[in-house]
Amino acid sequence: MRALFLIPGGSSQQLQSFAAVAAVADQLHADVQVVCPLAAVPLWSMHPAVERAMPFTYEQATLADWANLMGSVREPDFQVSLNLAPSRQMDLMLSMSHIPTRVASSGFSATERITPIEGGWANQAFEAFLRPIGVRLEADSFRLPIAPGDLEAASAALPSGDGPALLLAPSGAGGDWPAQQWQDLPSQILSKLPNLRTVPALAGTGAGDMRKRAAQIASADVVLASDPVAIELALLLGLPLVALGRDPASLPSRAGVQGLGSAANLSQLGDAEVLAALGLG
Incomplete structure (x- = not known):
């Protein structure tokens, strides 16, 4: 058929x-x-x-x-x-x-x-x-399968250490959470959880790029994202996720998945709220 x-x-x-x-x-x-x-x-x-x-x-x-x-x-x-x-x-x-x-x-x-x-x-x-x-x-x-070789390469590219890996995926578009707050967040996290590894999300839209992006997300332990593609990939991969600018009603009712802030007012979202959503408040 x-x-x-x-x-x-x-x-x-x-x-x-x-x-x-x-x-x-x-x-x-x-x-x-x-x-x-x-x-x-x-x-x-x-x-x-x-x-x-x-x-x-x-x-x-x-x-x-x-x-x-x-x-x-x-x-x-x-x-x-x-x-x-x-x-x-x-x-x-x-x-x-x-x-x-x-x-x-x-x-x-x-x-x-x-x-x-x-x-x-x-x-x-x-x-x-x-x-x-x-x-x-x-x-x-449904879970999106990742080729073992892609996952191994992504895991090898993570920062060294044995702490959990937090992937950061800003959208970079207008109306995103301010760039300065994205930049300041890793140091604030390290002050609360010194062994946490923060990972900047990969970019690219080609077939190879998308496989690498999906594998990188799959290798992380937690995803913080405003980028729509990263959010959807994290959901398909079953990752814990904090989705900035997403209405909680537009996300699955799954432990570890939450929406935070309004897409129209992300600039008003404070660091403390994000840290709390990540369990670091």
Whole structure:
């Protein structure tokens, strides 16, 4: 069986769908292909169940882009599509694709229309798309596998010592927790826990970069992040996490995971609050 996911959005939105893709692949014994923005293709190289990730510009697709997508979709024998990007153009394409089961929240091409789940943890909200095809979703049970060699390399690159490793992942974007506070935090932590090792998060968006970023996070003991991709990776890896600027309701109800501060007012978040969230108050 073959299943097609059509997923728009940035890297964090792509990562939020990883558990749903794994559930479809596992429970339907399906070979899965994903249509995603070009920048997200490297992310999908980390997913063990994805056969192919096809780049597509959802917002500014040309006629040639649609023709190429149509050819890519019609060539394999897909039995089901899950369309998270309903539009008239997508409906036209899917209606000519010969895919018998087409799940979407709207659009004339849908054979199964769903009501999206509003609020809560986005990863679990994908369950609405899976119910019509008989797939159960327990998003919090999914863990992103890391190649042993990548994990060994990441562990070897950690600062020396036997204390726990805290990975720091600022977003670096406007509205982030102030850079000076990120810089001052390690010295404040060391005054309370001298053997703690602080690790600056890696950057990069290529396939190799993403594998290294995921392995680095997996090698840490705790993650403090405002970077959306680092947050999503930490959740997929099951790491203790303090997510700056994230509403607690948008995170899984899991021990060791908490949201802190408002995304619109991170500059007002004090050092003491962050240290307390890390258990160092």
